[in-house]
Amino acid sequence: MYDFSKMNVLVIGLARSGLAAIDLLHTLGAKITLSEMRPIEQIKEAEYLQSLGVGIVGQEPQVFEENYDLAIKNPGIPSSKSFVKRLRARGIPVITEIELAFAVAKPQHYLAVTGTNGKTTTATLLGEIVKAAYPDKTHVTGNIGIPLCRTVLEHDLINQEGHYIILEISNFQLVDIVQFHPQAAVILNLTPDHVDVMGSLENYYESKTRVYRRMTEDEVFIRNLDDRDVVEYTGNYPVPCRQLTMSLYDQTAFYHLSDGWLWAADERILPLDEIKIVGMHNVQNVLAAAALAKAAGVSNEVIRSVVAAFKGVEHRIEFVREHKGVRYYNDSKGTNPDATITALKAFSQPVILLVGGFEKGLAMDEVKKHIANVKKVIGFGACGARLVNELVGDAGIVVEDMQQALDAAAEIAQAGDVVLLSPTTSSFDQFSCYEERGEVFVKMVNALV
Numbered sequence: 001m002y003d004f005s006k007m008n009v010l011v012i013g014l015a016r017s018g019l020a021a022i023d024l025l026h027t028l029g030a031k032i033t034l035s036e037m038r039p040i041e042q043i044k045e046a047e048y049l050q051s052l053g054v055g056i057v058g059q060e061p062q063v064f065e066e067n068y069d070l071a072i073k074n075p076g077i078p079s080s081k082s083f084v085k086r087l088r089a090r091g092i093p094v095i096t097e098i099e100l101a102f103a104v105a106k107p108q109h110y111l112a113v114t115g116t117n118g119k120t121t122t123a124t125l126l127g128e129i130v131k132a133a134y135p136d137k138t139h140v141t142g143n144i145g146i147p148l149c150r151t152v153l154e155h156d157l158i159n160q161e162g163h164y165i166i167l168e169i170s171n172f173q174l175v176d177i178v179q180f181h182p183q184a185a186v187i188l189n190l191t192p193d194h195v196d197v198m199g200s201l202e203n204y205y206e207s208k209t210r211v212y213r214r215m216t217e218d219e220v221f222i223r224n225l226d227d228r229d230v231v232e233y234t235g236n237y238p239v240p241c242r243q244l245t246m247s248l249y250d251q252t253a254f255y256h257l258s259d260g261w262l263w264a265a266d267e268r269i270l271p272l273d274e275i276k277i278v279g280m281h282n283v284q285n286v287l288a289a290a291a292l293a294k295a296a297g298v299s300n301e302v303i304r305s306v307v308a309a310f311k312g313v314e315h316r317i318e319f320v321r322e323h324k325g326v327r328y329y330n331d332s333k334g335t336n337p338d339a340t341i342t343a344l345k346a347f348s349q350p351v352i353l354l355v356g357g358f359e360k361g362l363a364m365d366e367v368k369k370h371i372a373n374v375k376k377v378i379g380f381g382a383c384g385a386r387l388v389n390e391l392v393g394d395a396g397i398v399v400e401d402m403q404q405a406l407d408a409a410a411e412i413a414q415a416g417d418v419v420l421l422s423p424t425t426s427s428f429d430q431f432s433c434y435e436e437r438g439e440v441f442v443k444m445v446n447a448l449v
Contacts, residue, residue, distance in 0.1 A: 005029035013074025020147035106161035115188030184295035191338035279346030325415025332438030334422035356384030
């Protein structure tokens with residue numbers, strides 16, 4: 001373990017993860033410099049940071065020529081940035097706060113969930129299951145919104161060991177890990193996303209495999225046989241630890257679906273009809289959560305009781321309200337085409353689909369193959385017109401913002417229809433994050449009269 005009391009550490013980018021890293025580094029006695037692109041007067045935490053003795057600098061080239069022992073990079077900052085490359089060229093290690101937290105904490109039981117879609121639902125359910133078994137020692141953290149450094153600090157994991165850390169982990173967090181390895185992990189799926197930052201689909205998919213590549217032989221990776229790209233990339237980048245397979249369609253998989261039950265080999269876990277969240281993709285999420293829970297020693301009885309009570313997560317095909325016979329769903333987390341396809345597959349009823357937001361440049365070819373039950377597409381925001389044009393052309397509706405999209409949907413919806421917000425892209429044209437977009441949508445729906 002590093003002796004941080006003798007280290008000069010550069011934190012690049014603030015946000016939640018940077019602030020959590022600074023708080024942990026301060027506890028460890030490090031000398032800390034924060035590099036932020038925003039001027040100091042726009043950093044609301046500036047006074048607090050200065051009270052900790054943190055130096056606040058910009059991102060001019062000379063900042064990255066100073067002498068540092070270590071740099072902690074916000075995961076949202078691409079490794080391709082010139083200043084990140086410069087630090088590495090100078091021999092300065094650049095890691096993320098996940099790696100920092102792992103390095104300073106005592107040994108814990110890390111259960112890691114990654115993949116393109118379904119991470120938050122799976123991690124949230126897994127957290128509920130494991131918490132039911134180990135109520136005082138279970139923490140859900142990572143990409144789900146609570147930095148791992150914050151969890152380490154708040155639960156004194158520098159000194160305590162044996163806690164259960166349910167870690168939702170993104171590819172951006174995986175890119176810069178060095179020693180991190182979980183006790184059990186799963187890659188739920190691999191579909192195109194983040195190519196604009198990662199540079200290529202190969203780079204994106206490869207980054208996900210880093211969740212298991214430092215695992216040891218007594219740790220467990222759950223391999224999803226139903227995802228062609230997961231199968232391919234786990235072959236391209238071999239799994240060094242024990243593997244257990246999962247599948248909804250291959251009954252030879254260790255974890256599988258058969259005769260209306262989820263199974264672990266020849267052992268029943270829970271019946272399919274007790275799963276409340278809609279769609280076969282969510283059955284797969286439940287199977288993955290059950291597999292990781294069993295790797296942590298949780299009983300089938302606990303898994304079954306928690307799954308039966310689980311109603312899903314905000315912004316993931318979240319049922320909002322039934323109004324005049326029309327059911328409204330918030331899938332604001334649908335920030336890429338595959339997520340929207342997954343949402344569409346969850347419904348057999350006629351769907352009025354609301355799409356649009358920040359222009360990520362992702363094609364709608366695959367979404368178009370899954371709109372047989374979509375009676376109308378309504379586009380809004382920066383890329384709304386393009387998405388409508390690629391999906392249905394002149395048969396769609398284009399408006400400026402989400403309120404207008406919802407109003408148009410409510411006008412044409414009939415009893416029995418579903419109005420589904422599943423934007424296919426991120427929210428940064430009109431909202432700060434997908435959570436804000438979803439919260440605003442829920443308020444709008446509840447305001448319908």
